[in-house]
Amino acid sequence: MNLTPPAGSTISVTTDGSDPVVTIPAGSGGVSRFFMAAFILFWLGGWTMGFASAGRQVLSGSPNPFLIFWLGGWTIGGGFAAVFLYRLLRPSVPETLRLGINGAAYDSGIPPFRANYYSGGVRSYGWRKDQWASMFPKRTVVTIDRRQMQSLRLRDTETENRLTVDAGAQRLDLARNAGEVEREWLYRVLAEKYGVAAPTDGFGAMRDRR
Numbered sequence: 001m002n003l004t005p006p007a008g009s010t011i012s013v014t015t016d017g018s019d020p021v022v023t024i025p026a027g028s029g030g031v032s033r034f035f036m037a038a039f040i041l042f043w044l045g046g047w048t049m050g051f052a053s054a055g056r057q058v059l060s061g062s063p064n065p066f067l068i069f070w071l072g073g074w075t076i077g078g079g080f081a082a083v084f085l086y087r088l089l090r091p092s093v094p095e096t097l098r099l100g101i102n103g104a105a106y107d108s109g110i111p112p113f114r115a116n117y118y119s120g121g122v123r124s125y126g127w128r129k130d131q132w133a134s135m136f137p138k139r140t141v142v143t144i145d146r147r148q149m150q151s152l153r154l155r156d157t158e159t160e161n162r163l164t165v166d167a168g169a170q171r172l173d174l175a176r177n178a179g180e181v182e183r184e185w186l187y188r189v190l191a192e193k194y195g196v197a198a199p200t201d202g203f204g205a206m207r208d209r210r
Contacts, residue, residue, distance in 0.1 A: 009179075104149065
């Protein structure tokens with residue numbers, strides 16, 4: 001089993017006891033998120049002054065019904081901005097796979113926020129969906145046993161390959177922040193470690209094209 005990542009790869013392999021641990025960096029997310037964070041921080045400064053001014057008028061004893069309604073919306077907007085700021089500045093956590101004898105302990109980590117810019121048709125819907133998922137990423141920590149590892153597949157898509165494995169009802173995308181060559185390397189490592197039978201497409205190709 002070749003545990004040496006491809007040349008130029010950012011993936012690292014260490015050991016914890018006798019188990020190899022594959023660590024896949026989550027990436028930086030780009031510098032644009034820091035400009036976005038700075039803008040939101042300044043906006044929250046103005047939000048605070050507006051909130052304080054409206055709050056004093058509401059508490060003055062003769063509140064305007066419209067002002068109360070406005071203050072409610074302003075509060076929600078400020079709360080959302082604060083959550084967005086936290087997401088922008090939240091440190092990323094790398095993805096890891098601890099390769100035990102009977103299975104792999106998988107931690108999806110936490111990716112940095114990434115802004116994606118698409119326009120038109122299906123891509124517009126995909127942009128909204130991807131941005132929402134990027135705002136509130138789900139961290140998955142599971143153990144993938146040998147039996148489940150038999151579902152490991154390297155799948156071709158229109159844009160790039162995907163490395164997936166089914167853990168119960170979940171289909172996990174492994175090494176999403178890695179490159180195609182790195183995912184191919186990881187596929188070979190896991191397939192050899194856990195005795196995964198390679199599927200074929202009729203021409204001996206070790207890929208699932210679905």
